[in-house]
Amino acid sequence: MDNGKTVDAWTFNGSSPGPELRVTEGDLVVVTLHNKDIEDGVTVHWHGINVPCSQDGIAGVTQDAVQPGEQFTYTFVASAPGTYWYHSHQMSSIQAKKGLLGSIIVEPREPSAPLSSATDVSALYQRMDSTVLLNGSAKGLNVPGKAGEQVRLRLTNGDNETMNFSVDGAPFQVIAMDGHDLHEPGLLDGDMIPVGAGQRFDLLIRLPESSKVVVRSESAKSLPIMLGSGNEPERTEGGKMFSFIDYGTPLKDDPLRMLKPDRNIELRLGQSLFVKTINGRSFHEIPPITAKEGERLLISIANDGGGDHPFHLHGHTFRVLSKNGIPLKGSPVFLDTLLTKKDEIYEVYLVADNPGLWMAHCHNLGHASMGMSMMLNYEGITTPYRVGTKSGNLPDL
Numbered sequence: 001m002d003n004g005k006t007v008d009a010w011t012f013n014g015s016s017p018g019p020e021l022r023v024t025e026g027d028l029v030v031v032t033l034h035n036k037d038i039e040d041g042v043t044v045h046w047h048g049i050n051v052p053c054s055q056d057g058i059a060g061v062t063q064d065a066v067q068p069g070e071q072f073t074y075t076f077v078a079s080a081p082g083t084y085w086y087h088s089h090q091m092s093s094i095q096a097k098k099g100l101l102g103s104i105i106v107e108p109r110e111p112s113a114p115l116s117s118a119t120d121v122s123a124l125y126q127r128m129d130s131t132v133l134l135n136g137s138a139k140g141l142n143v144p145g146k147a148g149e150q151v152r153l154r155l156t157n158g159d160n161e162t163m164n165f166s167v168d169g170a171p172f173q174v175i176a177m178d179g180h181d182l183h184e185p186g187l188l189d190g191d192m193i194p195v196g197a198g199q200r201f202d203l204l205i206r207l208p209e210s211s212k213v214v215v216r217s218e219s220a221k222s223l224p225i226m227l228g229s230g231n232e233p234e235r236t237e238g239g240k241m242f243s244f245i246d247y248g249t250p251l252k253d254d255p256l257r258m259l260k261p262d263r264n265i266e267l268r269l270g271q272s273l274f275v276k277t278i279n280g281r282s283f284h285e286i287p288p289i290t291a292k293e294g295e296r297l298l299i300s301i302a303n304d305g306g307g308d309h310p311f312h313l314h315g316h317t318f319r320v321l322s323k324n325g326i327p328l329k330g331s332p333v334f335l336d337t338l339l340t341k342k343d344e345i346y347e348v349y350l351v352a353d354n355p356g357l358w359m360a361h362c363h364n365l366g367h368a369s370m371g372m373s374m375m376l377n378y379e380g381i382t383t384p385y386r387v388g389t390k391s392g393n394l395p396d397l
Helices: 092-098 365-369
Strands: 021-024 028-034 045-047 071-077 082-087 101-107 119-128 131-134 141-143 150-157 163-168 172-177 193-195 200-206 213-217 225-227 263-272 275-278 289-291 296-303 309-313 318-323 333-335 337-340 345-351 357-362 373-378
Touching: 021 028, 082 092, 082 150, 082 200, 092 119, 092 365, 101 119, 101 150, 119 141, 119 225, 150 163, 150 193, 150 213, 150 225, 163 200, 172 333, 193 200, 200 213, 263 309, 296 337, 337 345, 357 365
Parallel strands: 021 101, 119 150, 141 225, 263 296, 289 373
Antiparallel strands: 028 071, 045 082, 082 101, 119 131, 150 200, 163 193, 163 213, 172 200, 213 225, 263 275, 296 345, 309 337, 309 357, 318 333, 318 345, 357 373
């Protein structure tokens, strides 16, 4: 690493993070994974991209782990623009931390006028051997720019812990969460932005006249993101936490108002001794959610304790309806990873529109490896693959 430390890293194309993949909305994406020497096998999961189930990269569910000397080709259409990332889902808690991750950005085919001229910057955070890295570096990131120019900063949390970001030197907007645009986002000034493990937040910042803008996280103090030129601004202390409950504005003709769920489901995230649980059970003991194609599900997700639980659902985007019984009053919020804190309860709305067998788990991958992992299965769909030590497919280890 560029701080003088040496670590045993696993890489894509010789680097960690792997190459940033930039594609355009509607592109057919073809990626061939060659395993040179990862003894336990490897896969690639496209986090947040609603790929066909066969391309989801889950060892033992959608494919066998790719063994040394073997290869697997992933093919999917980049149907939705946004900020996403990829990582191995074979022994994910180990392999992602070892370095098998990277960013994938789907650019819109027709970018909106205010954003088409913005400087586009990706900032992927990961933790390797207890050191937090930014775009693979143990140093900060400097982005030059002139006063009046705009920067679109794509923050991706590839660590297992929540990262709280501050923005000093200029007001800003949160324009997208998990790759999905927010409607008419307002200006924020001094707010702290909590980004859960696996989540992505896009910030839009207009560079000021007299100073730089500095974006930093307490968990990555030595990794400031410096935007623009001039002097460093004073640090913001104790800003209020950003909340999407009343951020932005609602849609005038919101189709959700006309839709009713077909079924209600409750998921309670907790722990029992050293086991992380969903509804008091872990791993294969957790009954899967079984859905019919087209079914509309209202899912209650409650964090009963044991830390932050960023709940990630593969293959789908869900809409957040309420937090602690309070309906969202601002922009619609569509996510694939929902950060939940102790005693919080969320209601989310999910349309079962992507048939397959899908993982749903805490994206603190250590928690997933301790049992907080289950399945969303569609009726009539099976797999020839198997999870377990005999098959060598261990997606959550």
